[in-house]
Amino acid sequence: MSKKTLFDKVWDSHVVSSIDDGPQILYIDKHLIHEVTSPQAFNELEDRGIPVFRPEQILATADHNTPTLNQDQPIKDALSRNQLEQLSKNCKKNNITLYELGHKYNGIVHVMAPELGVTQPGLTMVCGDSHTSTHGAFGAIAFGVGTSQVAQVFASQCLLLTKPKSLRVTVNGNLKNGVLPKDVILYIISKLGTNSGTGYFCEYAGNVFENMSMEGRMTVCNMSIEMGARGGMIAPDETTFQYVKGRKFAPQGDDFDKKVAYWKTLPTDKNALFDKEYYLDAEDIEPMITYGTNPGMGIKISETIPVDENPSFKKSLAYMNFEAGESLINKPINFVFIGSCTNSRIEDFRVAAEFIKGKKKAKNVTAWLVPGSKQVEAQIIEEGLKTVFDEAGFELRQPGCSACLAMNDDKIPQGEYCVSTSNRNFEGRQGQGSRTILASPLVAAATAVEGKIIDITKHLN
Amino acid sequence: MEKFTALKSTAIPLNIENVDTDQIIPARFLKATDKKGFGDNVFRDWRYNKDGSENSDFVLNDSKYSGSILVAGDNFGCGSSREHAAWGIVGFGFKVVVSSFFADIFKGNALNNGLLPVQVSKAFLSDLLQQIESNPQTELEVNLYNQTISVKDSDLSEGFKIDAYKKTCMINGYDDIDYLVNHKEQIEAFEAQKIY
Numbered sequence: 001m002s003k004k005t006l007f008d009k010v011w012d013s014h015v016v017s018s019i020d021d022g023p024q025i026l027y028i029d030k031h032l033i034h035e036v037t038s039p040q041a042f043n044e045l046e047d048r049g050i051p052v053f054r055p056e057q058i059l060a061t062a063d064h065n066t067p068t069l070n071q072d073q074p075i076k077d078a079l080s081r082n083q084l085e086q087l088s089k090n091c092k093k094n095n096i097t098l099y100e101l102g103h104k105y106n107g108i109v110h111v112m113a114p115e116l117g118v119t120q121p122g123l124t125m126v127c128g129d130s131h132t133s134t135h136g137a138f139g140a141i142a143f144g145v146g147t148s149q150v151a152q153v154f155a156s157q158c159l160l161l162t163k164p165k166s167l168r169v170t171v172n173g174n175l176k177n178g179v180l181p182k183d184v185i186l187y188i189i190s191k192l193g194t195n196s197g198t199g200y201f202c203e204y205a206g207n208v209f210e211n212m213s214m215e216g217r218m219t220v221c222n223m224s225i226e227m228g229a230r231g232g233m234i235a236p237d238e239t240t241f242q243y244v245k246g247r248k249f250a251p252q253g254d255d256f257d258k259k260v261a262y263w264k265t266l267p268t269d270k271n272a273l274f275d276k277e278y279y280l281d282a283e284d285i286e287p288m289i290t291y292g293t294n295p296g297m298g299i300k301i302s303e304t305i306p307v308d309e310n311p312s313f314k315k316s317l318a319y320m321n322f323e324a325g326e327s328l329i330n331k332p333i334n335f336v337f338i339g340s341c342t343n344s345r346i347e348d349f350r351v352a353a354e355f356i357k358g359k360k361k362a363k364n365v366t367a368w369l370v371p372g373s374k375q376v377e378a379q380i381i382e383e384g385l386k387t388v389f390d391e392a393g394f395e396l397r398q399p400g401c402s403a404c405l406a407m408n409d410d411k412i413p414q415g416e417y418c419v420s421t422s423n424r425n426f427e428g429r430q431g432q433g434s435r436t437i438l439a440s441p442l443v444a445a446a447t448a449v450e451g452k453i454i455d456i457t458k459h460l461n
Numbered sequence: 462m463e464k465f466t467a468l469k470s471t472a473i474p475l476n477i478e479n480v481d482t483d484q485i486i487p488a489r490f491l492k493a494t495d496k497k498g499f500g501d502n503v504f505r506d507w508r509y510n511k512d513g514s515e516n517s518d519f520v521l522n523d524s525k526y527s528g529s530i531l532v533a534g535d536n537f538g539c540g541s542s543r544e545h546a547a548w549g550i551v552g553f554g555f556k557v558v559v560s561s562f563f564a565d566i567f568k569g570n571a572l573n574n575g576l577l578p579v580q581v582s583k584a585f586l587s588d589l590l591q592q593i594e595s596n597p598q599t600e601l602e603v604n605l606y607n608q609t610i611s612v613k614d615s616d617l618s619e620g621f622k623i624d625a626y627k628k629t630c631m632i633n634g635y636d637d638i639d640y641l642v643n644h645k646e647q648i649e650a651f652e653a654q655k656i657y
Contacts, residue, residue, distance in 0.1 A: 013655075080492055130542040132542075146547070156638075198562065225540075228565070294479050312477055427506070428484075433511070
């Protein structure tokens with residue numbers, strides 16, 4: 001029998017049928033929805049008189065449009081309120097479980113689904129959101145889809161897709177002190193480029209990922225789309241099984257043991273072939289930071305901005321008001337955001353709190369800490385991290401996508417820099433004219449304390 | 462979905478690489494619950510100045526260019542999965558987008574909305590952009606049957622690829638929902654014997 005990759009095994013087990021010289025019908029196990037990319041899909045079905053086929057396989061949350069303060073009050077913005085009301089109405093009408101604003105399970109779709117045990121190895125999962133790649137951390141095939149495809153999954157629990165090619169990025173060795181999963185993925189994207197993964201599904205392999213927590217693996221897989229890959233995957237192992245075990249929607253008792261036995265068959269076979277492979281050394285990775293307007297424009301924090309004559313590159317630097325050849329160290333920063341589906345899990349806040357403890361936030365800095373879910377928020381309080389943040393002058397807000405995408409009230413003002421743990425530094429991503437610098441929660445916390453970018457490697461033991 | 466077979470039109474050159482979907486339609490315009498009106502805000506922050514006036518430097522505001530074909534730099538449509546980007550481009554009046562590389566999700570979204578993504582070689586794209594910029598009246602012909610894009614009255618021509626199934630859908634105006642719903646029995650049979 002031919003050798004198969006993790007991706008092949010999960011994909012092939014979900015093919016309902018194939019069209020000659022065309023796509024395959026792929027079965028989707030779990031469909032996650034939110035308020036922004038679902039209303040038009042519900043309308044489409046209603047217009048055509050098609051019922052939702054498997055409502056029990058859909059889970060909904062409100063996250064993109066939601067305020068991160070006073071969530072118990074009615075939402076002020078009429079359009080946002082309307083979108084959330086529409087989601088409630090659509091879910092009720094179609095018998096779909098919705099964890100709406102304020103619910104104890106509410107949160108960013110890619111934070112709440114894994115913590116509820118919805119995300120499991122070997123499943124296929126989609127959501128109308130490109131960061132659905134996050135769930136690949138469990139060894140699931142998970143990817144973002146457009147609203148037409150949301151409607152297709154509503155109607156049939158399937159999608160018509162051409163199987164992507166396979167790519168593997170292997171990183172072995174020991175990570176240096178202060179290098180976090182965010183630095184690993186920013187480093188990978190800076191080396192491979194923002195379209196290196198287009199047309200591919202990416203598996204991350206090597207001891208760096210084997211030794212990572214599930215939170216770290218989710219951070220890595222989350223940003224697969226930033227190198228163009230539709231999804232990222234990491235082979236399920238004991239770390240995965242232990243994380244899933246006992247969670248609300250996880251299989252229980254004997255069923256769980258049976259599932260684990262199956263999940264253990266999923267990792268890539270030895271000698272299986274990939275269409276493209278990259279090998280990187282963990283020792284080469286340092287804390288990273290971005291200087292431009294796509295996530296591939298990243299450097300080690302101690303490096304200087306490269307020189308490049310490409311007009312798009314120059315346009316990007318002009319937008320950021322940076323010069324080729326300069327260092328970012330000591331750049332004054334007035335905004336820091338720790339949050340988003342990339343870095344808003346408990347581990348991220350633990351890292352930030354550990355650095356912040358006993359220090360004070362710089363006076364010039366507005367620092368927003370936004371947990372990914374109600375459960376993360378509760379854990380921050382329970383572990384005493386909130387006290388650390390309060391004492392240092394940081395603001396812990398309520399869960400949501402927040403300042404990642406300038407869709408809700410949390411926006412960075414025109415011309416300001418924001419050191420952000422989110423995933424995209426596109427022009428205006430955090431607010432019209434705002435300038436985003438992507439970094440890990442550690443670098444973000446250090447920036448907030450110092451009021452400027454510092455070389456974190458010199459501040460660690 | 463609207464049918465697409467062939468198109469003759471002048472084109473608008475957007476000579477920028479890595480145009481992401483946040484530029485095509487910024488998130489603050491994603492609050493609608495229908496598909497209408499996105500054309501008004503497509504490329505919003507490039508088209509308009511902060512005070513709401515038109516940015517005369519942006520190519521969509523340049524009166525010498527017109528047409529229903531957008532010719533854009535490499536890696537067009539990267540970033541977010543928002544289909545609003547495709548709705549915006551269609552809403553503005555484009556029927557074809559040409560680039561040397563498209564992001565996956567955008568490409569799928571375009572095809573699901575009757576917007577034809579035409580992927581050409583880097584060399585052809587460069588020639589095409591140059592030709593349009595030096596003569597804005599340049600007429601292009603896109604033929605989906607033959608899978609070709611050519612510049613009228615010149616030797617400039619190239620073939621492009623499209624999945625045979627998607628080609629049939631575009632030509633006939635079919636979409637995937639019809640196809641999938643017609644296969645419900647097969648899908649139910651699959652569910653009954655799932656191995657995982």
